Amino acid sequence: AQSVTQLGSHVSVSEGALVLLRCNYSSSVPPYLFWYVQYPNQGLQLLLKYTTGATLVKGINGFEAEFKKSETSFHLTKPSAHMSDAAEYFCAGSGGSYIPTFGRGTSLIVHP
Amino acid sequence: ETGVTQSPTHLIKTRGQQVTLRCSSQSGHNTVSWYQQALGQGPQFIFQYYREEENGRGNFPPRFSGLQFPNYSSELNVNALELDDSALYLCASSTPARVPSGANVLTFGAGSRLTVL
Numbered sequence: 001a002q003s004v005t006q007l008g009s010h011v012s013v014s015e016g017a018l019v020l021l022r023c024n025y026s027s028s029v030p031p032y033l034f035w036y037v038q039y040p041n042q043g044l045q046l047l048l049k050y051t052t053g054a055t056l057v058k059g060i061n062g063f064e065a066e067f068k069k070s071e072t073s074f075h076l077t078k079p080s081a082h083m084s085d086a087a088e089y090f091c092a093g094s095g096g097s098y099i100p101t102f103g104r105g106t107s108l109i110v111h112p
Numbered sequence: 113e114t115g116v117t118q119s120p121t122h123l124i125k126t127r128g129q130q131v132t133l134r135c136s137s138q139s140g141h142n143t144v145s146w147y148q149q150a151l152g153q154g155p156q157f158i159f160q161y162y163r164e165e166e167n168g169r170g171n172f173p174p175r176f177s178g179l180q181f182p183n184y185s186s187e188l189n190v191n192a193l194e195l196d197d198s199a200l201y202l203c204a205s206s207t208p209a210r211v212p213s214g215a216n217v218l219t220f221g222a223g224s225r226l227t228v229l
Contacts (some may be wrong), residue, residue, distance in 0.1 A: 008154075032215045043116070043220030044155070049130045087198055090154055099145070099168050100218070102154035 003027075004074075004093045006103035014111045019063075019078040023091030026072060033074045034092040034100060035065055044090060052075065063087070085109045092105045114139055116221035118203050124227045125193050133188040133224045135203030143167070143206040144186040145218065146178060150199045161186055190226075198228045 007022040030050050036043050036044040048059025055067040065076045074091060088107050094100040117136045125131050137144050143162045147155035157170035159181035173192040184205070190197055204218035 008120075034217070036220075041222065043222045044204075044218070045220070046217050049215075049217060094215075098216070099157050099160065099170075101157070102147075104154045105152075 003101055004033075004091045004103040006089075006106050008090050008106055009104065010109060012080050012109040012111065014079045015083055016080050019076070019081045019085065019108065021089050021091075021108065022041040023065075023074045023076065024072050024105060025074060025091075025093045027093065027095040031093045031095045032100070033065075033067060035059065035063070035074075035076050036090045036092060036102075038088040038090065038105075040087075047076070047089075070103045081108075081110050083112065116203055116205050116219050118201075118221035118224050120224055121222065122225045122227075124229060126229050127193055127195060128188065129193050129228075130191045131193060133190075133201050133203075133226075133228060135186045135188070135205075135221060137184045137186065137203075137205035137221045141205035141207060141219065142184050143182055143216070144184065145204045145206070146188045147202040147204065148172075148188070148199045149202055149223070155202055158188070193228045193229050198226060200225050 004025045034049045035047040037047050038044045047063050048057045050057045052068045058064045063078045088105045090105050091103040092100040119134050145160040146158040148154045158172050159169040160167045164180045177189045180186045200223040202223045204220045206216040
C-alpha cells in the first residue's frame, strides 16, 4: 500500500526565502502524488498533483514539486516565501489503491 | 459551481451519544470520502461512497457508518461517541469518473469540528 512520510512537522523561513517541504513515498507501484494546503479553519485545497509524464509539476501560488523515482521523493518548493503562504501542508499519495494516504503535515511559518 | 459544504461546523457531544454530520458534494461529483483529522495529524480515511454504496473503508470500527443519497450528498454517523472521536471531520468529493481512481483530485469542505466531553 502507498504511504507517505513528511519530514519535519514545522518549517520556519523568512519572507522572500526559499521554501522546501519534504515528502517521501513508499510504494511497489507507480504512485499518484499530491500536495494539499490547509489554511486555518478551512478544508484542504489542492496545490498540485503528479500522475504521469513530466516529473516537474507546477501548481498554484508559485509552488512546484519534482517527482524523483530514484529517491522516492516528491518535495514541494517555492522560490520566495510570502506571508500568505503560512499554512499546513499535506503530502498525499495513492498507488494500487484509489484511496490517497495523507502524511502528518508540515506547518510552514513565515517570518517577516 | 458550488463547492463542498458541511454541517454543522462545530458541535459538542458527550460520551455515549450519537452524531450525524452532513455533506453536500460539489456539483457533478459522484464520489464522497470522509476523513477524520485529529489535532496535529493528517486526515485519516474513514470510508468512501460511490453511487450510493460504500466503496472502501479505512481502519474505523462499525460504529462509524454512512450514507450517500441519490443527489450524491452524504452523511457520516457515529454511535457511542468516545473521547478520542474528538476531531475535525472532513468530507471530500471527487471529479466525475467511470470508476473511482487514485488520480482523482479531492475537493474538501471546511469540516465539522466535533468535541466529545
